[in-house]
Amino acid sequence: MRETRSFDQDQTPRPPAAAGFFSGVHREIWDDADSLLHTKPKEPQRMSESSSRQIVIFDTTLRDGEQSPGASMNLYEKMEVAQALVELGVDVIEAGFPIASPGDFNAVREIAKTVRGSVICGLARCRPEDIDRAWEAVKYAEQPRIHVFLATSAIHREHKLKMDKAEIVQRAVEGVKRAVDYCPDVEFSPEDAVRTEIDFLCQVVEAAIDVGATTVNIPDTVGYATPAHMRRVIEILRNRVPNIDRAVISVHCHNDLGMAVANSLAAVEAGAGQVECTVNGIGERAGNCSLEEIVMALKTRNDFYHAHTRVVSQRIVPTSRLVATVTGIQVQRNKAIVGQNAFAHEAGIHQDGMLKERTTYEIMRPEDVGLTMSDLVLGKHSGRAALADRAKALGYRLTGEQLNLVFDEFKELADKKKEIYDGDIAALIEQQIHGVSELWSLESYQVTSGTGKVPEVTLSVRRGSEVLSTHKVCGDGPVDAVFLAIEELTGISVVCRDFRVHSVTVGKDAQGEVMVQLEYQGELYRGHGVSTDSIEASAKAFLNAINRIASVGNGSQQPSKIR
Numbered sequence: 001m002r003e004t005r006s007f008d009q010d011q012t013p014r015p016p017a018a019a020g021f022f023s024g025v026h027r028e029i030w031d032d033a034d035s036l037l038h039t040k041p042k043e044p045q046r047m048s049e050s051s052s053r054q055i056v057i058f059d060t061t062l063r064d065g066e067q068s069p070g071a072s073m074n075l076y077e078k079m080e081v082a083q084a085l086v087e088l089g090v091d092v093i094e095a096g097f098p099i100a101s102p103g104d105f106n107a108v109r110e111i112a113k114t115v116r117g118s119v120i121c122g123l124a125r126c127r128p129e130d131i132d133r134a135w136e137a138v139k140y141a142e143q144p145r146i147h148v149f150l151a152t153s154a155i156h157r158e159h160k161l162k163m164d165k166a167e168i169v170q171r172a173v174e175g176v177k178r179a180v181d182y183c184p185d186v187e188f189s190p191e192d193a194v195r196t197e198i199d200f201l202c203q204v205v206e207a208a209i210d211v212g213a214t215t216v217n218i219p220d221t222v223g224y225a226t227p228a229h230m231r232r233v234i235e236i237l238r239n240r241v242p243n244i245d246r247a248v249i250s251v252h253c254h255n256d257l258g259m260a261v262a263n264s265l266a267a268v269e270a271g272a273g274q275v276e277c278t279v280n281g282i283g284e285r286a287g288n289c290s291l292e293e294i295v296m297a298l299k300t301r302n303d304f305y306h307a308h309t310r311v312v313s314q315r316i317v318p319t320s321r322l323v324a325t326v327t328g329i330q331v332q333r334n335k336a337i338v339g340q341n342a343f344a345h346e347a348g349i350h351q352d353g354m355l356k357e358r359t360t361y362e363i364m365r366p367e368d369v370g371l372t373m374s375d376l377v378l379g380k381h382s383g384r385a386a387l388a389d390r391a392k393a394l395g396y397r398l399t400g401e402q403l404n405l406v407f408d409e410f411k412e413l414a415d416k417k418k419e420i421y422d423g424d425i426a427a428l429i430e431q432q433i434h435g436v437s438e439l440w441s442l443e444s445y446q447v448t449s450g451t452g453k454v455p456e457v458t459l460s461v462r463r464g465s466e467v468l469s470t471h472k473v474c475g476d477g478p479v480d481a482v483f484l485a486i487e488e489l490t491g492i493s494v495v496c497r498d499f500r501v502h503s504v505t506v507g508k509d510a511q512g513e514v515m516v517q518l519e520y521q522g523e524l525y526r527g528h529g530v531s532t533d534s535i536e537a538s539a540k541a542f543l544n545a546i547n548r549i550a551s552v553g554n555g556s557q558q559p560s561k562i563r
């Protein structure tokens with residue numbers, strides 16, 4: 001799936017096996033810092049009780065998020081996510097790592113050319129060819145940014161880069177200078193900053209700002225920090241680096257210990273002005289600081305942090321759904337803010353309190369994150385206007401034609417299912433707007449199977465005005481039989497690499513959502529299908545992926561790594 005990640009910014013270094021290694025490093029990092037903590041801390045940015053500082057939201061869903069295993073997006077999907085991020089109100093979009101592959105380069109360049117309203121950033125290692133390539137891709141943006149990174153911790157210096165401290169500083173300075181020659185907005189990241197000796201970190205940061213870095217990002221690349229630790233790092237930088245006021249301090253936290261959001265908040269408290277995060281917290285390994293959590297924490301606790309963001313919180317849930325759909329990484333039920341249970345108050349004692357006064361158990365309102373109250377259930381008598389209204393409330397803007405198509409599907413669903421929830425409507429809309437042009441569609445199927453019996457399938461697909469049918473006795477089960485029949489009719493033979501079913505809403509008549517990943521000629525293609533019948537949903541998902549394969553064959557889509 002990913003072939004070019006050997007120089008990934010976030011790749012975990014292989015730590016030596018010796019016990020106590022990290023504690024040794026830790027001591028070395030902090031030895032000379034302790035004395036500093038007894039010096040008078042720099043006055044935090046002065047503000048009145050009512051004033052609130054704006055925190056820059058730097059979204060890296062398309063770069064770090066896309067590096068989650070299996071989360072690769074094609075060009076069209078990346079453009080769609082970028083547009084959604086603008087509507088969400090993020091300040092900076094890290095669109096990719098242009099030198100990583102031609103696909104990454106194209107995606108960053110296309111986003112830079114077409115997406116307006118946010119800064120578009122491209123990542124580069126501290127190498128001339130990387131920086132040149134990043135600029136080639138982002139230069140079309142309304143507001144371009146180059147993000148240069150170089151590892152600074154002892155473990156990376158010794159094992160990965162084989163460079164001493166002086167060489168690191170020199171390389172950082174050269175890299176930032178080269179980027180500044182292209183672009184006034186340059187971010188510098190000392191990779192693995194959190195495990196870098198604090199003195200040396202201060203030295204590198206000062207040197208980068210000196211030659212023009214406008215943002216200095218402190219990554220916790222391996223997810224090693226804790227909130228108190230992160231707070232101290234930022235405080236020391238603010239105290240010790242003489243030119244620190246010339247740059248925005250940023251943090252980039254990973255969630256290996258489950259503290260990415262807490263660490264980012266601690267950094268904000270200590271004076272950081274930018275937080276790097278991803279939608280649904282996706283990213284390398286355990287992921288990144290989750291955008292929805294940091295944004296809602298700052299919004300809900302503005303009384304404490306006196307900080308806010310430009311994010312339109314009502315766009316959070318629709319954006320979360322979009323990212324889950326295009327990456328295939330579903331959100332866990334109990335995930336804060338965007339999980340299915342995040343606003344469900346089921347325990348009797350809580351329900352009683354909620355009915356008397358919502359704020360007894362509710363610190364945020366579901367509508368503030370774009371979740372409409374789901375007690376308004378649609379059914380077969382609901383009209384087009386009611387559907388349009390609900391689609392709008394869910395954050396979708398449909399064209400008249402799209403609305404008509406979704407309405408037809410809605411009516412069909414209402415015949416099978418009495419109560420139609422928001423999750424059902426979202427699934428229908430997403431199937432419609434993320435669908436590919438349908439060369440083949442499912443006309444009908446019938447399958448019989450049972451214990452110790454080879455399934456028997458009759459299946460028809462439509463291609464334009466033509467209907468093709470087959471009858472087979474084959475497969476390991478009904479789903480396998482349906483897949484084999486579709487392969488025969490379409491003449492496209494694939495290997496199924498992933499198959500997942502989950503229910504969209506609640507109840508026995510809930511719709512099943514199927515995601516498949518098919519391998520065809522060495523490339524992976526994703527498919528998605530929804531139905532109250534899980535075998536039909538499987539057939540639709542399989543055909544959806546087959547249609548993607550066919551659309552590439554027709555040259556109607558740019559090839560990229562995964563579709």
Ligand SMILES: [Zn+2]
Pocket residue numbers: 009010064221252254283284288
């Ligand atoms: Zn990262």
